[in-house]
Amino acid sequence: MPELPEVEVTRRELAPRLLGRRISAVHTTAPSYFFLTPPASLKRRLKGCVVVDLRRRGKYLLACLDSGDVLLLHLGMTGQLFTAKARSPRLLSATARSSLAPEQIAGFKPDRHTHLRLCFADGDEDVIFRDVRKFGKVRLLPSGQSDPRLDKLGVDALEATGADLFAAASKRRAPIKTLLLDQGVIAGIGNIYADEGLFLARVRPSRRADRVSADECDRIVQSCQAVMLRSIETGGSSIADYVRPTGGDGGYQDERKVYAREGLPCPICGARIVRRVLGQRSTHYCPRCQR
DNA sequence: CGTTACACCTGAGGGC
DNA sequence: TGCCCTCAGGTGTAAC
Structure with missing residues (x-):
């Protein structure tokens, strides 16, 4: 789905709800090619960090952390990035649908397509990355390192x-x-x-x-x-x-x-x-x- | 190198 | 209802 306009709207609307908040916990699904950085090291490097800037390059989002690391996100075809109060973290909804209606986000329950969920020290809304087809990508770029995908962009x-x-x-x-x-x-x-x-x-x-x-x-x-x-x-x-x-x-x-x-x-x-x-x-x- | 075919994955919708 | 087919905002890779 998402092309430049959708990624840019996501960036603009997510930034005020994400910047400055300290990550207290990270929930993921099992390792898959969705995770260019394996879930375990993702959790290690994200926990305790604050996102200080959210940028866009082409269809990529770059969340810059106070640690100097950069969280690289791509929404692929069916990626959904939004904030919600997730109810019952261990209760996984059985519904498997590609599209999540806006009204479902209000009472969002993490399901098997919810690959990344960031919780924050303030206890307010989580940031959720859901992607049915898993064409999306998550990578944690260590401070100062480049990514071949970004380097190739025009x-x-x-x-x-x-x-x-x-x-x-x-x-x-x-x-x-x-x-x-x-x-x-x-x-x-x-x-x-x-x-x-x-x-x-x-x-x-x-x-x-x-x-x-x-x-x-x-x-x-x-x-x-x-x-x-x-x-x-x-x-x-x-x-x-x-x-x-x-x-x-x-x-x-x-x-x-x-x-x-x-x-x-x-x-x-x-x-x-x-x-x-x-x-x-x-x-x-x-x-x-x-x- | 440029171009094309295909693979990655899941779900929805149509025809029978 | 079920099965089988096609289609979907993307991109990396292999083969010509």
Whole structure:
């Protein structure tokens, strides 16, 4: 689910509820590839720490600790990061659903998908990381150490320029949409906002990258930014799993023009929105507006 | 190197 | 109701 806007909304809403609080206990599920840092060492290094800053790079969140360590978080496809008063820590709910409705967060019970739960010395709400498909990631970066995943990221999508895209695009024959999804070129754009940005820029997703002009690259980057900034304003897209840290839904799914709108009329020209697969990702566009 | 196919995992929804 | 299929906001890796 989460692309740059959802991660940014999560960062903004989580920060005031997390910063400055001392971690008193850490609960996790069993070791799995979800934990790039094994649960045992995660607990060791987190306990007693205070998160002093919460940053974002592309789709990653970086929680900076007073110890100098950095907790690296990625929400994958179904990650949910929120705060709640967890009831009955040892009582595991049997419900296994991918999406957790906002009203369920109020009376949240940790279940088998609740992979990380931070408790605090103030005894107030826990910070919870829940992820059904476990495509999300948690890693504790020891002070001063870098991470290959972060090192590989290109310029953040909100800071990118058309020139950044054009420089990469002119050397590549892959579809332009594939480049937009390449986190090593521009970091933060995912499947929804690639489709929505290309629609706003009126460029067909399948166009060979090396045949997209510099002007079009300008338009594409500006359109992606406009769409993502608007999504941040509305709290992100809550299509299946995404919830805000406060338990609310985002609003951007109601403003989508093409994503998951196959067969429905284009809001500009009325033509039927087309869906086709590009680079193993579902892709949506208007066959008349986008050339 | 760039590009593509596939794997990782769980749940929802549709067709029969 | 159950089974089997496809689909899902991502990304790392292997193979051409």
